[in-house]
Amino acid sequence: MNRSSFFAACALAAANFLLPAAPPAFAADAATPAPSFAGTRWALTLPNGAAGWLGITENNGKLEGSLLWGGGNPFPVDVAAKDAALVVTRTHRERRRTVTETLVATPSADGSLAVTQTFTADGKEVRRGAKFSGKRIPALPPRPDLSKLVFGEPVKLIADGDALNNKWAVMNKRAFNGWSLKNGVLSNSVVFNGKPRHGTNLRTQASDFTDFNLKVEVCMAKDGNSGIYLRGIYEIQMADSYGKKPDHFNMGALYGRIAPSVAAEKPAGEWQTVDITLVDRHVTVILNGKKIIDNQPVLGCTGGALTADEFLPGPIYLQGDHTNVSYRNMVLTPIKRG
DSSP states (O other): OOTTHHHHHHHHHOTTSOOOSSOOBOOOOOSOOOGGGTTOEEEEEOTTSOEEEEEEEEETTEEEEEEEESEEEEEEEEEEEETTEEEEEEEEEETTEEEEEEEEEEEOTTSEEEEEEEEEETTEEEEEEEEEEEEEOOOOOOOOOGGGOEEOOOEEEEOTTOOHHHHEEESOTTSBOOEEEETTEEEEOOEETTEEOOBOOEEESOOOBOSEEEEEEEEEOTTOEEEEEETTTEEEEEEOOTTSOOOTTSTTOBTTTBOOSSOOOOOTTSEEEEEEEEETTEEEEEETTEEEEEEEEOOSOOTTOSOSOTTSOBOOEEOOSSSOEEEEEEEEEEEEOO
């Protein structure tokens, strides 16, 4: 997923949650923050059912927040506590006036979160907002000892002799489908009759994956952009970022959250090896034999996730709505629970 996809995804996520073309200015709230919100993270189910996320930290006695709204990556917001609620406020220019958008999030003892959205200008409501929900994310466990993992039987998701519809299904039947599986290579082509098309994503028919190791080879097109979603929740970025400094939008990154520690990409057009281990909400990525993410904690879902609930099993899904890309030799090996 690229940076510009954030704005398009947000527009699709909720008609009532407007994001301007330029980064919005967030209005500060003068209320004294409540320490009980510091360090909390919340999985959000947005007004249209899309996945969102809100993370709260504390810096010198002041609350700071990051918000993920459907697509893209988490972006900073100003937050404050009022009574028992958490308040997120932003302002933007709309029709020659300043509109203030406010999210008031009220937690319950059971860990649920009720969110009310309002839009006001000059002290008056100008547009009806939405009500939606969230849930507090439990604290992360300690880093797992990867040397003690016990693995199950490997599952070949892409292998020579497979047919596309035996293990995979398109995610948007109304979108252009450029996926094909031939001679053990799963390819996506977004060009039709010489013109680029907005394609569909692809997911495994199996949707019961939990923690696992996933090995795959990938070939990126020039300036290519794709992604591998683990359980449909966390995106490991696939991109032609050869020659660029490490960034959380580059090849092998946990998109928008964890940047590779070193640049290990190969040039576009070459096959690259990707080795991913996901266990106990910690991720390890080895790209072309170099460890670029080392057993790092995952703080929440990434943009484009099927759900914000990190404790649900799910499929592997491949992003296919940007550019051409090819995958082969994909093998998933489940991790057994003790």
